[in-house]
Amino acid sequence: MNSFRSPCKELIAEKARSLGIEKTGVAAVMPVSSGAVEMYDRWIASGRHGEMAYLERYGEVRANPSLLLPSARSIICCAVNYFPSRKQCPDAPQIASYALGCDYHDVVREKLEALAAFIRENFGGETRVCVDTAPVRERYWAVQSGLGFVGKNNQLIIPGKGSYFFLGEIIATHEIEPDEPCRLSCGDCGACLRVCPSGALMPDGGIDARRCLSYLTIEYRGDLPPGVPLGNRLYGCDSCQAACPHNRHASATNVEEFAPSERLLNLSCEAIENMSQQEFSALFRHSAIKRTKLSGLQRNAMYIRRAQKGSLPEDAPHDARSRLR
Ligand code: SF4
Ligand code: SF4
Structure with a gap:
């Protein structure tokens, strides 16, 4: 008791x-x-x-x-x-803000x-x-x-x-007076659905993770299916957050540990493709990116480079859905 x-x-x-x-x-x-x-x-x-x-x-x-x-x-x-x-510079392989x-x-x-x-x-x-x-x-x-x-x-x-x-x-175990639940909603806005490159967001409010570029670049372990509209996303995807009007006036964090790492801001696909396991472990020791492992990050970097060379399709909003299964 x-x-x-x-x-x-x-x-x-x-x-x-x-x-x-x-x-x-x-x-x-x-x-x-x-x-x-x-x-x-x-x-x-x-x-x-x-x-x-x-x-x-x-x-x-x-x-x-x-x-x-x-x-x-x-x-x-x-x-x-x-x-x-x-x-990051927009041409750099993009890492989701949180990482x-x-x-x-x-x-x-x-x-x-x-x-x-x-x-x-x-x-x-x-x-x-x-x-x-x-x-x-x-x-x-x-x-x-x-x-x-x-x-x-x-x-x-x-x-x-x-x-x-x-x-x-x-x-x-403390009995603390609860706050009122939040009853707000998106209303008629659908900006995130329109901007999602892979059609992962469902009109009913759900998400199909199998199509989501965040899932595919971080959690998914196999080869990326052909036709994934990765663009230059290396780790995660911020598109549906960036499009949201609620983030228009987002203010920068003052949590020191979340200040972007200079090395991550300037990472290139070439550097990742040539990275040794030792270098990967040292660079990402304190980063959530270690979750993908070196093999996952190199897979993503290679995919971006192949797309840039024209041997893979570029972003193809929505029409790539069926190929992402
Ligand atoms: S993270 Fe990217 S791919 Fe996933 S739902 Fe949002 S916009 Fe779509
Ligand atoms: S962009 Fe933001 S406000 Fe608009 S529907 Fe998506 S989550 Fe809701």
Whole structure:
């Protein structure tokens, strides 16, 4: 049985801001709504998650966060800005904004662990930090906690701030007054659907990961199917975020660790193709890019170069859909 004082939300939010967590919201722990569970299950059944088999597992836990921490009462959802202060030259092999700095798994976890420690020290109780490390429906809980809404580009959009944010959660045994869920939506806008080079975004709001260039350049392990409209995307894809009007006034992060690495800004396909394993490990030791492994990055770089030489088709918006299966 826990015995703790009820924590003060404003104190937690203030501490979070001092740690570089730009926004927090609180949701009461309860099972995920049956509608949201069914939607997720249908998405998995359709195979649109591609080869990300880990998304098929732990369905029970994903639908009920209290299984991650007995006696959990609240989820504190946290958003950390990663919008880079500098961009790559448009001709360079493009790296998604989130990966230009240090690996968010380490940076965001450190911030959330510090916030969790603050909560325990001041209010007792128990906490569990999740940063992509547990089966948590993070966008669902971000909506429930009032942080923002899920756009047609499948990103969490924070009103007035945009979507260039990492999300993380602190599950806590403290009973904290929950925030109102966010009820906003995209309305009639469909800019992200129109700009998506591969038609991965579904008109019903879902995503077909098998067509998504972010999935194909990062998660997918085989040869890239012919006709993938990769353009010069080396790692990930920001197109549906860049097109979103909510990101028009995105302000650069002040989290030092997310400042773009000079070497990544200036990376070339040639350098990647000639890179040794030792060089790859040293360059990407603190970067999320290590996830693709050297072989994945070289595959992407080769694909870009072949497309540039004209032996592969250039961006072919939407008409490449059928070839991406
Ligand atoms: S990340 Fe790129 S490919 Fe994937 S849905 Fe967004 S625009 Fe389309
Ligand atoms: S571009 Fe428009 S439709 Fe797409 S997520 Fe942003 S607001 Fe929503």
